[in-house]
Amino acid sequence: MIDEFLSAANPPAIVGQPQILIVPHAGYVFSAGTAAYAFKTLKNFLYDTVIILGSSHNYPVDGLALYNGDAVATP
Structure with a gap:
């Protein structure tokens, strides 16, 4: 599905x-068409660093939730 949106963009x-990039x-x-x-x-x-x-x-957060890993896998 993601490939279809990217192909159409x-x-x-x-x-x-x-x-x-917002x-x-x-x-x-x-919003998939706009995101693609x-x-x-x-x-x-090419980018060395990406901040998301x-x-x-899903969960109420009081303050900030921060991922403590080195990388993530995305579709």
């Missing part, structure tokens, strides 16, 4: 390497 070529965080039916468009824009760029910020959907 056709972002324009950009000048310069983006330093920030992507919607909702169900696929609502944003991520495909980065296809030809998001909200908790």
Whole structure:
């Protein structure tokens, strides 16, 4: 399913390497097309570090929840 959204995305070529990417965080039916468009824009760029910020959907958090690992696997 993700490959289909990425195949359909056709972002324009950009000048310069983006330093920030803000992507919607909702169900696929609502935001996958927009997220694929944003991520495909980065296809030809390399990054050493990526910081992901998001909200908790399953547990109430008072303050900050921080992942203590070295890497994560994504689809």
